[in-house]
Amino acid sequence: MEQLQELLERIIQRVNINLREPLFDAAPYIEGLVPWEQMVKFYAFYGIAPQYPPNFYFSRSNLAGSYFLGKCHVSDSILYKSDIRGDELKRKGDIFHYEGFAVPLHEDETIHIKNSCLVKTLVHNNSHDPEHPEEFTIYNTVSTHYANIHGSDVEGCFLGPFSTVDLTTLHDCVIGEFVYLQKKELAHHQVPAGTIWISAAGAFDFHYRHDPEILQNYIRFEPGGMPKGIFMDFVEDRKEDFQRIFDAFNLESFGVIPDSASLSRYAVVKPKVRIKENVLISQRAYVKNSYMGKGANAQENCFIIDSHLSGYDVTAHGAKIIHAHLGENVFVGFNSFLRGADGFQLKIGENSIIMPHTIIDLAEAVTIAPSSVVWGFIRNQDDVDQNSIPLAEIAAIDGEFTRGRMHFKGSGKNFADAFRHRIEHILEANGAYFDGREKMGHAQQSQIISYNIIQPYPEGANKGLYPTIEILP
Amino acid sequence: MEQLQELLERIIQRVNINLREPLFDAAPYIEGLVPWEQMVKFYAFYGIAPQYPPNFYFSRSNLAGSYFLGKCHVSDSILYKSDIRGDELKRKGDIFHYEGFAVPLHEDETIHIKNSCLVKTLVHNNSHDPEHPEEFTIYNTVSTHYANIHGSDVEGCFLGPFSTVDLTTLHDCVIGEFVYLQKKELAHHQVPAGTIWISAAGAFDFHYRHDPEILQNYIRFEPGGMPKGIFMDFVEDRKEDFQRIFDAFNLESFGVIPDSASLSRYAVVKPKVRIKENVLISQRAYVKNSYMGKGANAQENCFIIDSHLSGYDVTAHGAKIIHAHLGENVFVGFNSFLRGADGFQLKIGENSIIMPHTIIDLAEAVTIAPSSVVWGFIRNQDDVDQNSIPLAEIAAIDGEFTRGRMHFKGSGKNFADAFRHRIEHILEANGAYFDGREKMGHAQQSQIISYNIIQPYPEGANKGLYPTIEILP
Numbered sequence: 001m002e003q004l005q006e007l008l009e010r011i012i013q014r015v016n017i018n019l020r021e022p023l024f025d026a027a028p029y030i031e032g033l034v035p036w037e038q039m040v041k042f043y044a045f046y047g048i049a050p051q052y053p054p055n056f057y058f059s060r061s062n063l064a065g066s067y068f069l070g071k072c073h074v075s076d077s078i079l080y081k082s083d084i085r086g087d088e089l090k091r092k093g094d095i096f097h098y099e100g101f102a103v104p105l106h107e108d109e110t111i112h113i114k115n116s117c118l119v120k121t122l123v124h125n126n127s128h129d130p131e132h133p134e135e136f137t138i139y140n141t142v143s144t145h146y147a148n149i150h151g152s153d154v155e156g157c158f159l160g161p162f163s164t165v166d167l168t169t170l171h172d173c174v175i176g177e178f179v180y181l182q183k184k185e186l187a188h189h190q191v192p193a194g195t196i197w198i199s200a201a202g203a204f205d206f207h208y209r210h211d212p213e214i215l216q217n218y219i220r221f222e223p224g225g226m227p228k229g230i231f232m233d234f235v236e237d238r239k240e241d242f243q244r245i246f247d248a249f250n251l252e253s254f255g256v257i258p259d260s261a262s263l264s265r266y267a268v269v270k271p272k273v274r275i276k277e278n279v280l281i282s283q284r285a286y287v288k289n290s291y292m293g294k295g296a297n298a299q300e301n302c303f304i305i306d307s308h309l310s311g312y313d314v315t316a317h318g319a320k321i322i323h324a325h326l327g328e329n330v331f332v333g334f335n336s337f338l339r340g341a342d343g344f345q346l347k348i349g350e351n352s353i354i355m356p357h358t359i360i361d362l363a364e365a366v367t368i369a370p371s372s373v374v375w376g377f378i379r380n381q382d383d384v385d386q387n388s389i390p391l392a393e394i395a396a397i398d399g400e401f402t403r404g405r406m407h408f409k410g411s412g413k414n415f416a417d418a419f420r421h422r423i424e425h426i427l428e429a430n431g432a433y434f435d436g437r438e439k440m441g442h443a444q445q446s447q448i449i450s451y452n453i454i455q456p457y458p459e460g461a462n463k464g465l466y467p468t469i470e471i472l473p
Numbered sequence: 474m475e476q477l478q479e480l481l482e483r484i485i486q487r488v489n490i491n492l493r494e495p496l497f498d499a500a501p502y503i504e505g506l507v508p509w510e511q512m513v514k515f516y517a518f519y520g521i522a523p524q525y526p527p528n529f530y531f532s533r534s535n536l537a538g539s540y541f542l543g544k545c546h547v548s549d550s551i552l553y554k555s556d557i558r559g560d561e562l563k564r565k566g567d568i569f570h571y572e573g574f575a576v577p578l579h580e581d582e583t584i585h586i587k588n589s590c591l592v593k594t595l596v597h598n599n600s601h602d603p604e605h606p607e608e609f610t611i612y613n614t615v616s617t618h619y620a621n622i623h624g625s626d627v628e629g630c631f632l633g634p635f636s637t638v639d640l641t642t643l644h645d646c647v648i649g650e651f652v653y654l655q656k657k658e659l660a661h662h663q664v665p666a667g668t669i670w671i672s673a674a675g676a677f678d679f680h681y682r683h684d685p686e687i688l689q690n691y692i693r694f695e696p697g698g699m700p701k702g703i704f705m706d707f708v709e710d711r712k713e714d715f716q717r718i719f720d721a722f723n724l725e726s727f728g729v730i731p732d733s734a735s736l737s738r739y740a741v742v743k744p745k746v747r748i749k750e751n752v753l754i755s756q757r758a759y760v761k762n763s764y765m766g767k768g769a770n771a772q773e774n775c776f777i778i779d780s781h782l783s784g785y786d787v788t789a790h791g792a793k794i795i796h797a798h799l800g801e802n803v804f805v806g807f808n809s810f811l812r813g814a815d816g817f818q819l820k821i822g823e824n825s826i827i828m829p830h831t832i833i834d835l836a837e838a839v840t841i842a843p844s845s846v847v848w849g850f851i852r853n854q855d856d857v858d859q860n861s862i863p864l865a866e867i868a869a870i871d872g873e874f875t876r877g878r879m880h881f882k883g884s885g886k887n888f889a890d891a892f893r894h895r896i897e898h899i900l901e902a903n904g905a906y907f908d909g910r911e912k913m914g915h916a917q918q919s920q921i922i923s924y925n926i927i928q929p930y931p932e933g934a935n936k937g938l939y940p941t942i943e944i945l946p
Contacts, residue, residue, distance in 0.1 A: 043722070043925075050933030054940050249516070249720045249926075448931045452516075453722075455923035460523030467527050468945040473935075 001036065004062055004464035008034060008078060014115045014140040018156020018172045022190045026142050026158050028223035033119050033144060034078060039064045039464045040456060042081065043246075046072075046471065048450040052087055055110060056471040062456055062464050065246075067266070067283055069449075070125075071110040082118040083284055083300045086111055087442065088126040088429065090133060098130035107134050116141045118149075121159070122300050122317050126151040126429075128167045128184075145227050146235065146301060147175075148317050148334055160193065161227035162219050162318070164334045164356060177219045177227070178210065180334060180357040193219075196357050196375065200418065204410030208375050210359070211405070218337070218359060230361075231337065234320065238286055238303070241268045260434050262443040265451075267298075276311070280430045280443035293328070295432030297443070306342075314426050316356065323362075324348065327370060331423045337361065348374075353391065353419055373416075375406055391416055474509065477535060477937035481507060481551060487588045487613040491629020491645045495663045499615050499631050501696035506592050506617060507551060512537045512937045513929060515554070516719075519545075519944065521923040525560055528583060529944040535929055535937050538719075540739070540756055542922075543598075544583040555591040556757055556773045559584055560915065561599040561902065563606060571603035580607050589614045591622075594632070595773050595790050599624040599902075601640045601657075618700050619708065619774060620648075621790050621807055633666065634700035635692050635791070637807045637829060650692045650700070651683065653807060653830040666692075669830050669848065673891065677883030681848050683832070684878070691810070691832060703834075704810065707793065711759055711776070714741045733907050735916040738924075740771075749784070753903045753916035766801070768905030770916070779815075787899050789829065797821065800843060804896045810834065821847075826864065826892055846889075848879055864889055 008030070015026045044063035046056055055071035066079045070086020089109040090096060096103040111125055112135050121143040127136040128151050136153060143149060143159040152165040159165065160177040169185045176193035183199045191197070194210030219229040226232070245266055254269050261279040263269060269281070270288035278295040281287060285298040286305075293311030298304050303320040310328045315321060319332045323340030326348045332338065333356030340346035340362050348354065349370030360366070360378040368374055368384060373394050376387035386404035394401075397412030408415070427433060431441025456466045481503070488499045517536035519529055528544040539552045543559020562582040563569060569576040584598055585608050594616040600609040601624050609626060616622060616632040625638040632638065633650040642658045649666035656672045664670070667683030692702040699705070718739055727742050731750045736742065739756035746760050751768040754760060758771040759778075766784030771777050776793040783801045788794060792805045796813030799821045805811065806829030813819035813835045821827065822843030833839070833851040841847055841857060846867050849860035859877035867874075870885030881888070900906060904914025929939045 048928060048930055048940055050930055050935065247722050249722050450928035450931045451926075452928055453924075453926035455521060455925055457521055457523055458921045458923045462523060462946075467521055470943040470945075472941040472943075 001040075001463040002461050003060075004036075004039065004078075004462075007060065007062075007076060007465070008117065010076070011078065011115055011117045011140075011142070015117075015142050015156065015158060018140050019158060019174060021172065021188055022174055024158060024174045024190070029144065029158070029221065030117060030142055032224060032226060034080065034117070036464065039078070039080065040458060043453045043455045044068070044079070044466070045451045045453045047085075048452060049445075049448065051445050053108075053473045054471045055108070055473075056469065058454075058466055058469040060468075061466055063454065063466055064456075071108055072113070073110055074113045076115050077113050078117040079113070079121075080119045082121045082123060084111065084113075084118075084123040084125075086125055087446070088124070089136070090127075096130065096133045098128070101130055103130055103133055105133055109134050109136060111136045111138070113138045115139060116143070118143045120145045122146075122148045122150070124148065124150045124300075124317065127153060129153045129169045131169075144221070145232070146318055146335070150317065150334070161221050162231055162335050162357075164318075166334065166356070177221050178215060178231075178335070178357055180355075194357075196355060198415075200410075200414065202410075203418075204408070204412070204415040206355075206406070206408050206415065208355075208406040210357075210377060214377055234303070234337075238268075241270070241286065242284070260431070260436070260444055262431075262446045264446070278432050278434050278443050280432075280441075280446070282442075295427060295430075297426075297430050297432065310350070312427055312432055314423060314430075316426075327351070329423075330354070331419070331426075333358065340365070348372075351391070353423075358387075373419075376404060474513075474936040475934050476533075477509075477512065477551070477935075480533065480535075480549060480938070481590065483549065484551065484588055484590045484613075484615070488590075488615050488629065488631060491613050492631060492647060494645065494661055495647055497631060497647045497663070502617065502631070502694065503590060503615055505697065505699060507553065507590070509937065512551070512553065513931060516926045516928045517541070517552070517939070518924045518926045520558075521925060522918075522921065524918050526581075526946045527944045528581070528946075529942065531927075531939055531942040533941075534939055536927065536939055537929075544581055545586070546583055547586045549588050550586050551590045552586070552594075553592045555594045555596060557584065557586075557591075557596040557598075559598055560919070561597070562609070563600075569603065569606045571601070574603055576603055576606050578606055582607050582609060584609045584611070586611045588612060589616070591616045593618045595619075595621045595623070597621065597623045597773075597790065600626060602626045602642045604642075617694065618705070619791055619808070623790065623807070634694050635704055635808050635830075637791075639807065639829070650694050651688060651704075651808070651830055653828075667830075669828060671888075673883075673887065675883075676891075677881070677885070677888040679828075679879070679881050679888065681828075681879040683830075683850060687850055707776070707810075711741075714743070714759065715757070733904070733909070733917055735904075735919045737919065751905050751907050751916050753905075753914075753919070755915075755919075768900060768903075770899075770903050770905065783823070785900055785905055787896060787903075789899075800824070802896075803827070804892070804899075806831065813838070821845075824864070826896070831860075846892075849877060 042064035044066045046068035052070040057073040059075045061077045065081030139155045141157045145161040147159040148164040150166040152168045154170045156172040159175045163175045163179040166182040171187040174190040180196045194215040196208040198206040219231045221227045257275045258277045260277045263281045264283040266283035267281045268286045272289040274291045276294040279292045280297040282300045286303045288305045290304045291308045295312040296309040299317045301318040302315045305322045307324045313330045316334045318335040324346040327350030329351045332354045336358045338360045344365035347367040351371040355375040371391040372388045374388040394412040395416040401408040431443035433439040515537035517539045519541035525543040530546040532548045534550045538554030612628045614630045618634040620632040621637040623639040625641045627643045629645040632648045636648045636652040639655040644660040647663040653669045667688040669681040671679040692704045694700045730748045733750045734752040736754045737756040740754045741759045743761035745762040747764045749767040752765045753770040755773045759776045761778045763777045764781045768785040769782040772790045774791040775788045778795045780794045780797045786803045789807045791808040797819040800823030802824045805827045809831045811833045817838035820840040824844045828848040844864040845861045847861040867885045868889040874881040904916035906912040
């Protein structure tokens with residue numbers, strides 16, 4: 001295992017060189033994070049499907065538990081149960097439109113991960129960096145538990161647990177726990193824990209920061225230890241349910257689901273789940289005793305428990321919905337944590353937007369009006385007023401606006417339009433609108449896929465390292 | 474699936490071009506052999522172990538169910554549940570001794586399979602062709618159910634079901650059902666079903682042919698159909714027991730076995746099996762209610778049922794031992810079928826050699842004296858006399874000797890020495906003599922291995938074809 005340990009030291013050094021400004025030492029955060037025995041025991045896998053011509057290259061890396069699809073190159077890296085796909089990569093000949101530029105791709109886009117350590121990180125590949133559209137790059141970066149690298153090139157970064165970088169190109173940044181960042185580009189910045197910051201230069205800027213005292217109950221990460229708090233406990237408590245789906249090669253199928261719906265064989269579906277047309281349940285999603293209405297989805301690392309999703313509801317990567325009733329067309333952003341209870345349900349009216357990284361953890365029944373925008377931290381009905389606004393009202397803002405810990409400036413219309421546009425893109429891409437012939441998306445295309453399973457050397461100096469693997473069509 | 478079907482046609486054409494002399498049409502034998510649906514459903518796998526640096530290259534092929542280890546290149550081929558390893562390949566710098574030549578290897582030996590179709594064929598790689606020791610080649614060849622290609626380069630051949638070519642380089646030959654051939658080199662020959670022919674030019678020649686009338690009860694293969702008979706029924710009846718080991722990713726382990734023994738996770742071990750030190754049970758072996766004494770082995774595709782192997786017993790590839798008691802140091806050759814029954818056991822005395830492709834299918838209890846050489850077809854004690862000879866007696870022959878359907882000429886001493894030498898090599902290579910520190914072999918070295926699992930395209934024109942895969946250390 002010497003080689004694997006040396007690799008981790010090398011990665012830490014590379015990250016620290018990048019982070020010398022801001023001055024940050026990644027080492028004490030990482031050294032305990034890598035579960036060496038599991039790095040040897042867990043397998044990684046890649047999908048073979050005609051729609052996503054494979055192009056995989058893995059070298060000098062450990063990939064334990066990760067999932068690859070499409071075109072992915074990984075070298076000198078340690079990935080642990082990281083969900084990495086390649087099903088939204090751009091193709092040769094595509095035109096990538098970005099702020100007035102029309103950039104034609106001269107070759108297929110490929111995910112490149114190098115000198116990086118990703119622990120249970122989701123990588124989603126709908127990248128938005130116009131500077132090198134053929135390469136989606138993650139270099140010299142450490143990303144910790146349940147962080148989302150979402151269409152974001154990152155280089156020389158440290159991403160705290162449950163953070164999300166979304167459509168943001170990052171250079172040499174430290175991103176705190178539970179930060180949500182959508183800012184096109186950011187360099188040499190340290191973003192404090194619990195910040196939700198959405199900024200479109202010249203158009204709008206949405207800013208909220210969770211109360212650090214409250215947030216630390218949910219997630220905290222101190223040097224030398226593991227991430228701790230309610231979020232970690234919640235996920236760890238359900239870890240065993242995932243064991244079975246990784247242990248069996250051919251699973252008994254989960255009863256009948258509509259032809260147009262798709263349920264990953266790497267998702268956990270517990271009893272009493274109903275799945276309607278065009279539903280997408282992604283790998284490592286967890287659904288229990290819930291109704292998934294037409295076109296609803298549960299993306300990677302989502303948990304949907306004792307809940308009702310009426311239809312066309314989006315559950316973005318890592319979101320958790322427990323004891324909730326969602327009207328149609330509700331968007332629940334990344335890593336949001338929505339928890340009602342048996343006696344008091346959370347009701348969310350149709351067309352509402354739950355901003356990424358919102359915590360709604362109820363002490364009483366709460367109802368959110370239709371067409372609301374919701375953020376922050378909510379325990380009861382009173383909190384809703386300080387942490388939401390009607391969509392029509394925010395769309396009317398032009399200038400500055402503050403409510404509770406949230407500060408907004410710029411064009412509310414642009415903000416609302418951008419959200420609505422993006423939600424439509426997600427529903428479309430996921431196949432929510434498939435009519436039996438047209439408007440296919442992931443729900444229809446992900447149905448037929450072969451999984452190839454790869455493991456590392458079980459003994460010797462290379463223990464824990466995978467052999468060099470190249471897969472081409 | 475168009476590409477896969479075209480591939481099969483191409484292979485048939487290549488084989489037929491090679492077999493124009495002797496004039497032979499492989500097509501009607503093959504067309505029904507390939508179970509298309511299983512070619513898509515079954516996975517293949519390769520082992521990653523520090524002792525066998527991987528070098529795999531697979532292209533334009535289907536590999537359903539096959540097992541690769543070491544260095545194997547497969548292109549334009551269809552392999553179906555073929556056991557192919559690479560754990561006895563020669564290495565760069567090795568000196569290969571052959572009839573007075575000392576041939577140094579200038580690179581590592583690799584198995585090359587091209588334009589071939591192997592159906593449930595075992596390939597064992599201890600090759601003996603001195604002409605290109607760096608390449609163990611299987612080209613333009615069709616090999617059918619449970620044939621063994623054992624250390625034998627083959628080109629342009631058709632191998633019938635349950636045949637074995639052993640240490641024989643074959644060019645453009647048709648090998649009938651249940652033929653055992655060990656003849657160094659053979660070209661443009663058609664060998665009739667049931668022939669057992671062991672020939673060391675200038676030293677000795679052992680020849681036996683099973684009665685075709687009797688043999689067809691055990692195995693027959695007619696154009697347009699599948700192989701039929703007792704051998705096929707026996708194997709098919711136990712097929713379901715193998716399902717479970719391929720379905721589970723991590724199997725519950727089979728109780729305690731000695732540290733020095735090795736049990737493949739792809740073997741079937743049914744209740745009441747005892748495994749002693751230095752035992753080797755290979756993948757796709759099947760052991761039930763039996764005792765495996767120290768250093769005994771069950772090689773690929775063996776079945777050992779209701780039997781007692783005292784120790785240092787070799788069960789060569791594909792042999793079946795049912796209701797038998799073997800003394801120490803008994804060798805049971807390839808594809809032999811030894812079947813006693815509940816009321817009448819088969820007893821084989823120590824140091825005996827059961828020649829490859831022997832059928833002992835009892836109608837009464839039978840005892841074989843220690844240090845016998847046994848061949849042919851035996852139903853009762855009387856048959857033993859016509860189908861065996863004391864080892865000392867055959868070693869004394871110098872010239873011609875006939876017994877029943879067996880004909881021998883040459884030096885009996887050379888024949889006996891060659892067998893004894895080979896059995897020692899097998900026991901040594903398998904680790905039967907491991908003393909806790911030295912004399913390691915497969916039983917000790919095969920214990921720690923990772924299996925990587927590969928599958929073909931599940932849909933589209935390439936359905937059933939695997940992507941191009943390259944694996945290097």
